[in-house]
Every structure is written in C-alpha cells, then in structure tokens.
Amino acid sequence: MNQYEIRADFDRDTIVVYQAFNAAIATAALDAQRFVAPFSLTRMTWIKPSYRWLMHRSNWARSPGQERILAVRITRTGWEEALDHAVLTSPERRVYADAADWRAQHPHAAVRVQWDPEYSIRNVKLDHRSIQVGLSRSMVQRYVDDWTTEIRDLTPLTHKISAHLREGRVDRAKDLLPPEKRYPIPENLAKKIGAELFTR
Template sequence: MATAQQDKSLKGKDWIRESYIEQQTGVWPKDGKHILAQYDDEDIIVYQAYSRGIGSYAIEHQKFGGPLFSYSRMSWIKTNFLWMMYRSGWGSKENQEMVLAVRISRNGFDTILSHALTGHDEKLLGKGQSPVRLQWDPDHHPDGSALSRRAIQLGLRNDILARYGDEWTTDITDISDFVHDQYQANVISRQWDKLLVPRERVYHVTNEEIAKQIKLID
C-alpha cells in the first residue's frame, strides 16, 4: 500500500493524501449516494474553486468577503475532491483557477445538512427557498467520466452562507499547486496508480430524520 502523505497546512492538522487507485478500488463504495469527505471529530473539509481575487482575499483574511465575493448569491461547497476537480477542470476553468480546501466545524456542517432540500422538495413543501440547496450528482473519475456513485453538493445562501463564510470556517488553504501538480504529473498521462488525492471516507449521518431529508435513506 502506498504511504499516505500529510501536510499540516490546514489549521495545523494533517491534510492526508492517499493513492487514488487504492481508495477507489478498495475503500470507496461503488454506487449509491454517499458523502465522501476528509474529516475528524471536530472538523470536515469542503472544497471550492474561485477566481484569484476572491481566493486571495479568503486566504489572507481566513474568511470569505471582499469586493468580489457576494453574500447575496448562492455559493456551492463539495466534500468530494474529485467532484470539485471535475467541476473546475482541475483548476483550469475561468474564475475557478484557485482551488481552496475549507475546514469547517462538524457542527456547522451538520447544521447545513439539517437545512438542505432539493429544488423539488422546496416546491413540494411550499415553504419557499431553503437556505441550503441539495444536489446529488454523479461522482467522477479523474479523467472526468461519470461514475455510478453519487456525490453531494450543497448550495448555501442567506444566513447559512453568512455563518459558513465567517462563523463555521476554521481554516482556508490554497491547494492549487497540489491540484496542478497532480494534473500535470498523473492525470494527463493517466497514471492512476501514481495519482494522489485527499483521503476520503464515508461521512455517516446519524440523525435519521436528516438522513431521510437529504435522501441518504428512504
């Protein structure tokens, strides 16, 4: 088994990278809906990609804001690194050049989940817009092809976005160099056995009502 790599840049805690192929073939579920994430007892890491103007402000101030960031617009977070790579083209798409690893409190993340509704359920319940929009999308192979497994993404707005951007965020780290290095060294050449990605495991939602609400269980 490949040796895990660790980087203490995230709030002084280890950000663990492991072999993609070993996780994909031996650890991660093959299908179904799963929240895959790197987390510990206190925090969970989510990913976002922004323009350099927004990203640089977030790194400098360790919170989201500044003249280019709008709290009046929905902002999407993803727990799954490879979904973020698909969405941002490995940090190559316009205004997604800066890939951020955002460490937030587990309490904050669980609060986000407790408010999450799909667009269909918003209409069905007739309560207006939820502060958190839920989507289950196909997870993706590093080459961009879709998988049977579903990955979660969460659109934050209003008070929940404000709390995420300031209150719940404990560390914001620029991981763009790691993303670009892995893409250049291993993704372009399709050397999947050499590719490193963050260590991710299934995040278990223990509250049955929330698990049903976000469609993890029937």
C-alpha cells in the first residue's frame, strides 16, 4: 500500500466520510438528514474517509463529545471541490517549493488537509497515512447545503465491533468494518495535496 493514498467507501457519484459528535448534534442531523443546530456552521469541521482512523481518535465512540459516529455520504464533486481548495497543514517539501510558498497560501486556505498515521483495528500505528480534510466556514456551508446526500448512524455498528475486539474476536470485528478501496484522484488534485496518484 502506498504511504499517501486515499482509501474510502465510494461509488460512481458519492463518497462516505466519517465524523464523531455528541448525542445532540448527531440526533438532530439524523432526524433532518442534514446538519442543523446545534451543529456549528462557523467552526471548522473535519471529515475523514477512514473509519479506522476515527475509531482511533474517538476510542470506539467512548471519548467525551464523540459518542455518536456518523457516516456522511457526500457527492464526489463536493469532495473533489474541497481538495481543490486545500492547503496542507504543514509545509511538506513534496508539495511546496519552500516554506515561504506554504506560508503564503496557508492563512487563506478554505480547506486544510492533514495526513495522519493510519491505525489497524487493534489500534497499532501503520506505515501508511490517512487523510483528514478540514472545512472552513465557507466550505462548511457547501458541505451542509450542497454536498450531503445521506447521514447514517454507525454508533450501534461501532459498539458491536468494539465488543468483538474486547472479547478477542478480531476476525468477526474485521468482517463488520465498512468497506474501503483506493480512490481514483485526478492528477492535479493528487499533486495539490501530496497524494499518491491512482486513476482507474
């Protein structure tokens, strides 16, 4: 597996990203099938196509304020629009000419991209990276109003997988993981975010 590779659950038109919220935000979003109050439209929100990475971050939906796991299906057009507006959170030499180039772009970025270590289902850090995409105020509105097509509650599934892991049934836990496959990304976007190029 390549180190900087987008892997996701996607089809021809949409891609699934994951987020963890408290009960109030999650319940309102599920009922409305869009993000509504108390979800904030004025704060940056981070979306991740890796379910396992979110499980590491949320401690399998046990961390305070991250007790509900949502699978948000958005348009691939929206996802790629976000990537097209992205600046990395650090001045990586494989993307930017120098630190000054990055500093000129970073303060004005509508979208931030960060590559974090991926984790196994047993919470072991892996060699390859997982992408996080932070949407700023202007892009959050697009995410809510234009990109989101479906919101599903994965909290019960998360609890089930976590229970299997605690009881040593790793194979059963793996069988329940949401699917992921390599996401084909246009060359211009791959260069912009430092991703491994993969086209169908």
